[in-house]
Each structure stands twice: as structure tokens, then as C-alpha cells.
Amino acid sequence: MNSAPMILLVLVGIVLLFGIGVVVFNRRKSALPESIEESAPVLVPKVVEAPAASPASVAVVSEVAVEAEEPEPTPGAVRRFARAAGIFNGSFAVLRGKDKITSETWEELEETLLRADVGLTTTTALLESLKSRVGRKDISTPQELLDALQGAMAGQLSSNSRELQFDSSVKMPNIWLFVGVNGVGKTTTIGKVAFAQKALGRSVLLAAGDTFRAAAGEQLETWAQRAEVPIVRGNEGGDPSAVIFDAVQSAAANNRELVLGDTAGRLQNKSNLMEELKKVRRVAEKEAGTVTEVLLVIDATTGQNGLSQAEQFALATNVTGVVLTKLDGSAKGGIVFAIETQLGIPVKLVGLGETIGDLVPFDPEEYVRELFAEA
């Protein structure tokens, strides 16, 4: 430890100098014109057409196809979600049994909402408006209070643009990009979307734009085989923009209507990675194609950081919708209230499991109803 103070001094000096320098350079960097190298020559994409009927893949596809033919919300999906709504159930059932609204009622409500990751700001706003209604004698029993809360929460999810945007009048193909932090389920979501879109009769092509994570391309390729759609892959460690660009070119040349672009997971505070994502979006529609959806995938277990994710990804890529995954677990995904009310980004899809048909359109009425449902 003898040399510690000295080492430290050297370090502090350097870091200090650096810290100040960084502010300057950052400013400069953002002012510089961007250089786009969409024609990175390192990468030779290969188009892997899904094997038509090799015995190995048939087994996989047919097994999945049975329960996945119908991408609409199945009773199974709803039931799974209902089972997950445990926490809300318990505490609300207790409240319903009481006949007076007391300070405990409010505490109970607040804790329940917080436990669902609704967040303090949104929770306080919801409860304040209800308190004034109770003050005006608008509401007098816990049952009425719960109904009013349910109405208020459903009202917060009133966006009417939950349809996935596909427009055949724009420069084809349509491009849907999938973005988000690490581990939220982007690749899995793309596999499911590919399946559902194909079922709607659209010709789909996957672009394996996650060139960073080990074996991400293999993972997407498995999904491509399951959904029987072609995929364009690049080299691991290659330029993601180039992969997406090539996929779009390939789709345009082969008259494919929809490109689903995977991207590597990235934490929203990594500015260099967010710059990379901006470039991916820019380069995607440089020649052919139009980006009609940028879907932010958010894990339902995410806490208050989800808002920061939505903010930063929206800034970088103009996010058009949210996919809320893993809602079949015990998490409630309450952060979507903040995302919809504060940022105005609608939730479009919900993931309820690992099989190919477990991705369903988000139904806010149903979602809130399930939160409030009796066991």
C-alpha cells in the first residue's frame, strides 16, 4: 500500500485531465458530419434459404406449427397471464371486503401499484386524482375506488395506434427493426413475428443484425427455419448496418415485402452503441426499403429503468412501439404506464411464452382487467 498515494495521484491527474477533455471532445464529436461506410467490404453476406423439407427441420416445424397456426390471443395465453397476476389479486381481494376507505386503503393501493413496477410518479398521480374524487364524495366504498382505479389505469393506455405498420405503397420492402437492452428477448420476438407475418401472407426476410453476441446469428437462424423464412447473416463482429443494408437489398431484389432486422442488445447509456444503432436505422433505408416500425423490446421484469430505456432508444431511433416480453412470469410490466403516458409510445405486442405462437397483440383493456381480476 506504500505506493498507493502516488499511484493514485498519477491516476487522478490523468483522469482529471481526461474528464475535462471528454466534455470538449464529446461536443466536437456530435458536431462532426457523420461518415457512413455502408459498403463495408469485409462482409460477404450469405443468404440461407430455409431448407424446404429436410427431414430434420420438418420435425421441428410441424411440432411448432400445431399450436402456432393461430397468432391471435389464445385462451391458453390469457390463462397464463391471469395466473401471473397473483400479487394484484391478493391485495385487492382484501380491499374489496372492507366497507370504508381509510388511510390504510390508500397505503395498500400504493404498495400494490409500486409492486407492479408502476413507479412512484405514476402511482402518485393516479392516487391523487382518486383522492380528490373521494373528497368530493364521488367515490365512497373500496369497491368503487378499485373500479375507478381500474378505469383510470385503462384510460392511461388509450393509444389507438397499436397496429403494426405495414404499408405497401412505400418504397419496398417494409423494414421493422427490433431494438432493446441485452437479454430482453429480441431474437425470440423476431422469430415469433416472422411466423405471424408469414401466416398473414407476407413474404418475410430476417436480417441477423446482432453481429456482436456469440451465436446470436445461429439463434436467429433456428427461428428462421422454424418459421420457414430466409435469413441474411453477416460475420460475427461485422458491421451490423451492412448486414441490414444487404438484407434490404436482397429483399428488394427478390420481391420480399418485409425485412425483420435484429440488432445486438445494448445498454442505453452506451453512447457509442446508440450511435451505431442510429447508423443502422439510417443505412437501412438508404437505397431500397422504408423503416415502418422500430420496436423496442422490454422485459416485463424491468423496473423503473424501463423508462430510461424507452427515452434513450426513442431519441436514437424514433421508436414506434413497445414489445413487452416475458409477461407470463410473476412480473407485471407496470412500467408500460409510464412509458405510454410520459413518452406516448404504445405497447403493440406482448410475449407470453417461449413457443412460436406466444406473441399476441397487446390489449390494454384485457391487461388492466387481468391486473384487477379476482383469483
Next chain:
Amino acid sequence: MFDNLSSRFESILKKVRGKGRLTEADVDEVLGEIRAALLDADVNVGVVRNVVARIREAAVGAELSQALDPGQQIVKIVSQELTAMLGGETLKISYASKPPTVVLMAGLQGSGKTTSAAKLARWFKSQGRHPLLVGADLQRPAAVEQLRTLGKQIDVPVFSEPGDPVTTATRGLAEARRIGKDVLIVDTAGRLSIDADLMDEIRRISDAVTPNYTFLVIDAMTGQDAVNTAEAFHNTLAIDGVILSKLDGDARGGAALSVKEVIGRPIAFAATGEKLDAFEQFHPDRMAGRILGMGDMLTLIEQAESVFEKEEAEKTAAKLFEGEFTLDDFLDQLQQVKKMGSMSNIMGMIPGMPKAAKGAEIDDSMITVTEAIIRSMTLEERRRPEIINGSRRNRIAKGSGTTVPDINKLVKQFTEMQKMMKRMGGMAALSGGKANKKGKPGKVNPLKMAKAMREMGLSDLAGPGGGMKGFPPPGNNPSGIPSEGFPDFRDFR
């Protein structure tokens, strides 16, 4: 990491610091804000309730103390509570007397098990062990390929075979014995804690390999549900520790803190970046200091010691103090600092780092830019930056792909740092004992050094964090949480 939480605490506690008397309203206000800060950080609702109640209780009794004013007492109480919440001791890994030591990884989908398994293997390797990875995630497409790729990168063998995860794990154990590996790390598929079938499967894997350590991988961005997940996994598997992943994001990591409180098991490791070496043992006491804005000097020094040669460092320090530190030396030092990890990570560990620097986004590509500028200079220019005139500046800017103002900024800052360091060296030499003729500052008295730094308006850098042996914090530290005249923070541990 945890930065937002720490700046929230700093501003909350600023309000009460130095107050002679605290009214009940003061206490209520502070507690309300602490509650909000913890909830916004995803600390579990129940845990928040308990913590706030404990702080209130302690704060009410606080008037009895003579030594501290009430404001200081609140700071002290909050710090104690945070430290308790994070857990006391660092988890010490002990190895099985009959190898291999078996480690089982468990967690939800996407929490980062596979990456953490590889990082953990790399960590064991750095401890002189010989790990074998087992890919028992046969569910997610390409999970085993991912593990194999990572295994190749860290030069650790990976065992897996298609079929049944329990069988794979069992065979992996036999394989480790056969080829003489002393650590076995079993990666498993992600599963929801409410999925009874899969929870039963992982229990059978656990029964088959009888792990010495079962680690639950938790995403630092997880919300309130982390506690339910942890409880469910703990009930099934008896968790030994938590691996906190994605801690390099801007999440406040509160959920992970609650886990310790609920299952009583510590955070054992934390992943702080995407690179495979961005993985460290978690030191709860140090982290508490970090949350309270007191930095984490111990980790910083450990990291520094692992990359800096002692003699080299002494030479550099001497040069610094004598004003002989050139841009060339700076370039050398940058290479060393780079080895210590990302810039933002290092900055986070320095106590009371100036807000402007802390708040700025530290992008490691900035190091590259700085290097480019210096490398575009001639040796003479690096030694004597004052000779850099207009045409030299243009050349350097072109050579490094930057602009003339960038060059100016760098040179100006460098010159200022040089001056500052020289003055500091002068004072250290005057006051700090064994300085020899060459002005080499033998032992620097940190107290006096801190004072010198403060006199030069560098107060923000003057306060070392708590808990650092042989480097007591100065009595007067206007930057961090300890307030004016606040006693040595180590007492609070």
C-alpha cells in the same frame, strides 16, 4: 452504476448536513425523499418500508448524542442502513477438498447466465484454477454455441451434449473428473420461477451435480419482481450468492439490494461490461461508499496496483511533481489506465469526482482521440508543447482527424495539469517528510496533500473515500457526504 442513486442521496443529505437542530418536519421531509429515491431505484417496497422505519427510529433517538449534530447523525444512520442492506462481507470462495468445485448458474431468461458463466470461468482461471464449462441450456436455440464461442475466447473447454439437461450436467461432472478440471460451471436454461416443471428440472440438475455454489443471476435492471424470483429460486435450490449482471447500465440496481435483505445471501459477483474481463467480486462495504458518493478507493487502488509497476509509478510521480511530465509520459500512462477498465468505471470510483466530469458521458473512444492527437505530434512537440505553433497545430489536427481547437484544448489542459501537479509536488515535498534531493516525494502525507489540493481549488478531488487503510480522510471534506468536521467515516462500518 448506482450513480443516480448516489447523486440523489447526496442532494437529499445536503439539506440536513450541518443543521444544529432537526425539526420533525425536517426528518419527515428527508425520510420522504429517501423513500422516493429508494423506490425509484427499484428497491423492493417492503424493504423500503423497513429501512425507512429503522432510519426514523434511529433519527428520533439521535438527539442524545453529543459528538454529532443531528444532520450528521442522519447521514451516519443512512450509511449504516445502506451498508447493512448491501450485506457485510465479500463472499469468499472456498474450494472443494475433492475437486471439482461445482458451480450451478440459475436465473430467468435473459438475465445473463451464459455470459456470466463464461466470465466466472475466466475469473476462476485468473485465480489459477482450471474450469470446465457445461452447457446444460438445451432449450434456447444456439445457447450451447454461444457458450462454446465464449469458451474459445477465454480458452476454457466446454462440455455439452444434446438430449436431457440433467444427463448433460451429470456427464459434465464425470468429464471434469476424467480430464482433471478442478472447477465445474454448469450453465442452465433460463426459467420463470412460477414454471413448476422447469423449477423441478433445475432441482434435479442440482441434485445430480451437488453444487458447492449455486449462483442466481439477476439483471441489475430488474424491478420489484426480483424479490419474488429470488425467493422462489432460493426455496428450490438454496442460493449461495447473487451475480448481478448488466451493472454498467444506468439502472440503480435497487432490486438486487433488496434480494440480500430478503433471502439473506450476498451479491457475490458483479458484471460491469460486455467484455469478458468486466466481472469482479462484489464488495458490499465498498459499494455502500460508492452509493453515498464516497468513491471506492480500495478497488481503485487494487486495480491500479495490478497494472502499474511500483517503480514505474514512483518515477512517473516524481516526474509529475517536478513538472517534467511530458505528453509522451501521458500517452504511456493512458495505456496503463486503459488496462484498468473503462474510464467511466474508474471515474465512478474516485471519491467526489467533480460533477461536470462525472455527469459527462465518458466514452472510451475519447481515449483513442486523445491518443491520436498525441501520436500526431513529433517527439519534440510532446516534450515541449509550447513550441506548437499555427502550422504545427494544423498538421497535428490533420494527422489526428481532429480540429485545431481540439489541439488547443488538450495542450492547455495538459499545461494546467502540469502546473498543478508541480505545485502539489512542491507542497508534498515541503510537508511530507522524506523527499530527497531530486524532489522525489518519498512518503506523501495524504492529509497534507489533500489540504494542498484544496488550497488549489481542487477540493473535489481532495477527499478520499471511507474505509481506506493508511489513508484517513481529511477532517474537512466539502465534496462527499461527510460534512464539515465530519469524523472519520470508517467508524461507521
